[in-house]
Amino acid sequence: MVHRPVPFDELDRKIVAALIANARTSFAEIGADIGLSATAVKRRVDRLRESGIITGFTATVRPAALGWRTEAYVEVYCEGAAPPRRLAEVVRNHPEITAAMTVTGGADALLHVRATDVEHFEEVLERIRTEPFIRKTISYMVLSHLLPDSPEAGAARPAAEGAADLR
Amino acid sequence: MVHRPVPFDELDRKIVAALIANARTSFAEIGADIGLSATAVKRRVDRLRESGIITGFTATVRPAALGWRTEAYVEVYCEGAAPPRRLAEVVRNHPEITAAMTVTGGADALLHVRATDVEHFEEVLERIRTEPFIRKTISYMVLSHLLPDSPEAGAARPAAEGAADLR
DNA sequence: AATGAAAATGGTCGAAC
DNA sequence: GTTCGACCATTTTCATT
Numbered sequence: 001m002v003h004r005p006v007p008f009d010e011l012d013r014k015i016v017a018a019l020i021a022n023a024r025t026s027f028a029e030i031g032a033d034i035g036l037s038a039t040a041v042k043r044r045v046d047r048l049r050e051s052g053i054i055t056g057f058t059a060t061v062r063p064a065a066l067g068w069r070t071e072a073y074v075e076v077y078c079e080g081a082a083p084p085r086r087l088a089e090v091v092r093n094h095p096e097i098t099a100a101m102t103v104t105g106g107a108d109a110l111l112h113v114r115a116t117d118v119e120h121f122e123e124v125l126e127r128i129r130t131e132p133f134i135r136k137t138i139s140y141m142v143l144s145h146l147l148p149d150s151p152e153a154g155a156a157r158p159a160a161e162g163a164a165d166l167r
Numbered sequence: 168m169v170h171r172p173v174p175f176d177e178l179d180r181k182i183v184a185a186l187i188a189n190a191r192t193s194f195a196e197i198g199a200d201i202g203l204s205a206t207a208v209k210r211r212v213d214r215l216r217e218s219g220i221i222t223g224f225t226a227t228v229r230p231a232a233l234g235w236r237t238e239a240y241v242e243v244y245c246e247g248a249a250p251p252r253r254l255a256e257v258v259r260n261h262p263e264i265t266a267a268m269t270v271t272g273g274a275d276a277l278l279h280v281r282a283t284d285v286e287h288f289e290e291v292l293e294r295i296r297t298e299p300f301i302r303k304t305i306s307y308m309v310l311s312h313l314l315p316d317s318p319e320a321g322a323a324r325p326a327a328e329g330a331a332d333l334r
Numbered sequence: 335a336a337t338g339a340a341a342a343t344g345g346t347c348g349a350a351c
Numbered sequence: 352g353t354t355c356g357a358c359c360a361t362t363t364t365c366a367t368t
Contacts, residue, residue: 008233016233019226023190026345037353042347053232055316058225059186065220066175066183073240073270073277088313100313103240110240110307112319140277146255146267149222152279152319193360204338209361211336 006051011036015044016054023057063114070115071142074125075107079133082108090131096124099152107138112152173218178203182211183221190224230281237282238309241292242274246300249275257298263291266319274305279319 011034018030027045028038036044048054063071078087084102087109091100099112111128115121121141129137178201185197194212195205203211215221230238245254251269254276258267266279278295282288288308296304 016226016228020228021225023224023226027347028345038345039347039354040352043352051232052229055227055229057190058188058227059183059190060222060225061183061187062219062222065218084311084313091313097314099317099319102310102313103307104310105305105307107307109313110309112317138272140270140272140274142277143269143271144251146251146258146269146276147264150266150279152266195360205360206339206362207337 006047006053008053012044012048012053015041016048019045019054019057023059067116068114070117070121072113072115072121073140073142074111074113074128075138075140076109076111076128076134077106077136077138078108079135082133086133090128090134093131094124094128096120097128173214173220175220179211179215179220182208183215186212186221186224234283235281237284237288239280239282239288240307240309241278241280241295242305242307243276243278243295243301244273244303244305245275246302249300253300257295257301260298261291261295263287264295 014034015030018025018033026038027041030036031038031041034041045054063069076087087102088100091097091109091111094113096113096115097111098114101110102108103110113121113124115124121139125137125139128134181201182197185192185200193205194208197203198205198208201208212221230236243254254269255267258264258276258278261280263280263282264278265281268277269275270277280288280291282291288306292304292306295301
């Protein structure tokens with residue numbers, strides 16, 4: 001997964017900024033803003049995607065509007081050495097885990113978990129704690145967002161869409 | 168900021184799913200998949216945006232490809248009572264803070280911070296700790312992602328784009 | 335209320351330079 | 352990098368149910 005460095009200039013920077021601000025902006029409009037033809041913008045976007053700088057285009061949603069009203073960070077402590085490969089498998093078993101990473105400090109991993117409500121969150125936590133080599137967890141429930149427009153506040157991964165049914 | 172409940176059916180769910188998977192999918196293509204005309208899909212997307220269910224469309228990028236190679240979660244402890252309003256102001260002073268929330272547990276807030284490297288991260292941390300009523304911070308550096316496709320792994324807020332210059 | 339069909343405008347994308 | 356042309360998508364208007 002090593003990406004070779006790829007030329008990236010001021011025009012690319014502006015294109016990426018425009019697409020982060022609105023992924024549906026037309027290449028023609030971006031081109032007009034930065035002084036390039038639509039075709040040139042398209043070729044640069046194609047290159048930015050192929051080189052792995054742009055990884056995709058997604059809609060951002062308010063999870064609460066789809067029934068995901070509860071959110072927490074969970075520190076995970078494992079028995080003995082916890083190989084990240086094995087941890088990643090565990091994480092993929094639980095669609096409510098929307099982000100997971102290994103971190104410095106006492107915990108082996110930090111999980112971001114979304115649930116429909118506190119009861120659902122408790123159920124998820126019990127499911128995670130039943131996994132073979134998880135020793136303990138410490139949860140921090142999110143109370144309110146201080147940057148309401150951050151990606152973490154609004155994004156939902158596709159695996160979590162089922163909750164739309166539950167509202 | 169209270170959103171009235173709005174009708175949301177199975178077709179809306181599929182439209183949202185399609186746009187989360189690819190924000191640039193055409194209305195005609197979504198319509199063909201779910202049995203609706205492009206016009207009907209457009210009208211539903213317009214309504215989903217107006218009702219605040221869809222908050223926007225964004226490009227996802229690999230921050231590392233743009234020079235943001237360091238990432239951490241930072242617990243913040245304040246002097247005395249920390250009104251979230253005041254905390255939010257502090258957070259907005261530091262563009263490297265990409266997400267921030269109040270949480271249960273000992274800390275008053277949890278921050279997600281992106282920096283170009285460890286030196287930059289140290290500088291950000293010192294800047295945050297100089298803020299009037301911050302008492303202490305505890306940092307957890309992110310080592311590796313266990314769900315590489317999660318929004319937290321790939322998204323960057325526009326305020327952080329400057330780093331593209333630094334690579 | 336929500337849909338589809340039609341028409342005008344505007345965008346995409348390959349080919350050629 | 353650009354222009355051109357064919358095709359496709361978006362958006363408004365209007366008629367239908």
